[in-house]
Amino acid sequence: MERFDLRGLLYRKNRLLNNITSSVYQLRMQLSQCIICHGSSDVHPQICTYCLANLPFFSIEKVGGDLLNWPAMNNLFKKRHFDRLISVTPYAWPMSHWINQFKYQRRHDYASLLGFVLQYQWHRANEELYDCSDIVISVPTHQRKWQLRGFNQAHLLAEAFSKYHQISYQDNLLRRVKYEQAQVGQSGTQRRKSVAGNFALSDRDQIAGKKVLLIDDVITTGATINEISRLLKSNYVKNVTVLTLCVSIDKC
Numbered sequence: 715m716e717r718f719d720l721r722g723l724l725y726r727k728n729r730l731l732n733n734i735t736s737s738v739y740q741l742r743m744q745l746s747q748c749i750i751c752h753g754s755s756d757v758h759p760q761i762c763t764y765c766l767a768n769l770p771f772f773s774i775e776k777v778g779g780d781l782l783n784w785p786a787m788n789n790l791f792k793k794r795h796f797d798r799l800i801s802v803t804p805y806a807w808p809m810s811h812w813i814n815q816f817k818y819q820r821r822h823d824y825a826s827l828l829g830f831v832l833q834y835q836w837h838r839a840n841e842e843l844y845d846c847s848d849i850v851i852s853v854p855t856h857q858r859k860w861q862l863r864g865f866n867q868a869h870l871l872a873e874a875f876s877k878y879h880q881i882s883y884q885d886n887l888l889r890r891v892k893y894e895q896a897q898v899g900q901s902g903t904q905r906r907k908s909v910a911g912n913f914a915l916s917d918r919d920q921i922a923g924k925k926v927l928l929i930d931d932v933i934t935t936g937a938t939i940n941e942i943s944r945l946l947k948s949n950y951v952k953n954v955t956v957l958t959l960c961v962s963i964d965k966c
């Protein structure tokens with residue numbers, strides 16, 4: 715009587731599942747269109763190589779991978795606690811439209827595209843910096859706001875970003891402990907006052923001596939990322955690199 719070969723069966727099952735996953739991805743790529751030119755997408759299901767290359771990127775190569783080396787940006791964030799700044803583009807089309815769809819129209823399918831362009835720019839910056847971070851964290855939202863909105867855009871971005879590399883994403887390390895009302899129209903000074911003491915760390919030992927990559931969607935006044943960076947540095951973090959989709963230069 716023939717012996718039942720469980721290992722062989724599991725091997726064939728896994729191979730079949732891998733083939734199906736690969737075929738589904740290839741089919742998705744064939745069926746998907748670039749959301750800008752509507753041509754066939756190749757580098758990512760939502761964008762083609764040509765349109766990706768033509769996004770209005772900050773020239774990260776000219777500033778050695780760090781936008782703070784650009785005098786104009788350095789002046790905007792003079793009193794800062796973070797060490798480096800990487801951002802994809804100024805707050806302009808098409809990124810402004812995609813972010814709007816993602817945050818306010820609940821188009822969570824944009825998280826994958828935005829995470830992809832975030833890692834694309836981060837990769838280009840890292841080719842200049844040669845100094846990889848140890849852990850990724852994202853700007854947290856207050857639990858009440860999370861319940862009201864149903865999601866935290868910075869968390870979804872960091873999750874999508876983390877699929878492209880091995881740096882550990884620690885989504886429980888940082889908490890927002892104060893609930894804030896809408897911040898629209900506040901000046902830089904008002905923002906700095908209103909975010910002071912808003913955050914807390916859940917595990918100080920885990921972060922001491924580490925190089926942290928802090929992800930947010932858009933920087934406007936920079937008060938939030940600066941307050942988080944201040945907290946991280948006061949807990950012996952080695953350095954903080956801020957990574958965002960956009961810097962809204964005219965609002966700073």
Ligand SMILES: [Zn+2]
Nearest residue numbers: 748751762765
């Ligand atoms: Zn295209």
